[in-house]
Amino acid sequence: MLGKLKTAGIVIKESLCYDMKPTLQVMYQRYTHVNEIYARVLDMVNERTWPKELGKAPNQTDIVSLFVARTTWHNTYVKILPLIEEYEDMQAWLEENPDCKSDLQIWGVIKSKYTIADLTEWLQKQKGQKKTRAPKKHTSKSPSKSESKGKGKEKEIVQKEVETKKKSHKKKKGVASTSA
Numbered sequence: 001m002l003g004k005l006k007t008a009g010i011v012i013k014e015s016l017c018y019d020m021k022p023t024l025q026v027m028y029q030r031y032t033h034v035n036e037i038y039a040r041v042l043d044m045v046n047e048r049t050w051p052k053e054l055g056k057a058p059n060q061t062d063i064v065s066l067f068v069a070r071t072t073w074h075n076t077y078v079k080i081l082p083l084i085e086e087y088e089d090m091q092a093w094l095e096e097n098p099d100c101k102s103d104l105q106i107w108g109v110i111k112s113k114y115t116i117a118d119l120t121e122w123l124q125k126q127k128g129q130k131k132t133r134a135p136k137k138h139t140s141k142s143p144s145k146s147e148s149k150g151k152g153k154e155k156e157i158v159q160k161e162v163e164t165k166k167k168s169h170k171k172k173k174g175v176a177s178t179s180a
Helices: 002-007 024-046 060-067 070-086 088-094 103-107 116-127 152-179
Strands: none
């Protein structure tokens, strides 16, 4: 796939393909690069300049797969990284712009590595939200078999049931404490 894209004249930042434990900046750069590549491929297809000898043009999934697992792309990259566009300072920091603010100015703390969870928390602070919606990649509790098995709608239903149970439990406490 890399060869096909290069042959078509599309520039690929190969260094973004091989980092198995990317920093938050690399993740953002992957996200923007995938979108740039896909936009270029679409332009070539629409302008009918995609080389016929290369066969069918790659779709977005083909391009995403060069940089990150599809599940990670859909569960993390696409849900969180587009929200950065509203925050120029954070965007500059993620792009590693030499004129960007320091870690301390952006984050309020200095860490050796920032994570998606850190970014999600930062975004919520910016918007004044209380509840976190970060993807749960590493949690202290391991999910039970019923929560971890299944795909798609089945897994979603189990997760919603767990959330509902948690919510209803919290509501009962709130009701009891207000009437006491």
